[in-house]
Amino acid sequence: MRIAALVAVTLLVAGCSHPAGDNAGRPQTTPESSAGAAPTTTAPSGSKPPAPAGAPASGAAISDVVAWIEAGHPADPSGYHSATREGATTPLGNDIALTAQGGKVSCMTDVKHTGGALACLVSLTNPPPRPDTAYGDWKGGWVDFDGTNLQVGSARADPGPFLNGNGPELAGGDSLSFGDYRCRADQSGLLCVNYAHQSAVRFATAGIQPFGCLKSAPPPDGVGAAFRC
Known part of the structure; x- marks a missing residue:
């Protein structure tokens, strides 16, 4: 009986002492156990980059110019279809008229004669000299x-569209969309983008600043300075 009991104990110990395999003594890990790993974040697909905090400076990318203009508070275009001269207001139909910088920048469209291109009168501090x-x-x-x-x-032989005066003031921080254009006003002037050609211009008393594809070019006869895409 004593011998039989010793044999049973020996077999029991042998059955519990089999090798643990290759993972013996190694800690088990999961992807979640990587301490200190920071979660990765990505911008939503199709999201726009944030607009610059201030008005774009000379040489800014057209994408930054557009982002800044589009960040402005949208104004109602219905309030910019008239011009006023000496107290008399003239409806302009589909044309747009607006001013900025306290009336020192005045812009209008003239669909009938120019197809809706933007014409502006700016009280420039240093206008280009009269060419020969x-x-x-x-x-x-x-x-x-x-x-x-x-x-x-x-x-100019005549005042063109400005015969009817000037449009309403576009408040600083507001933007106005019309045709292929969108403009935003602030203390630095009026910045307008033409979406069709990805070009833009700042109209200001300090000067006229082109952006995008517009590059300096020889001016045609009767013009002070020119830029072309």
């Missing part, structure tokens, strides 16, 4: 912008 090729009344602050061409300074 200019004939007529020189307007150094007359600016034409159609998306692919920007011309500063022009000899």
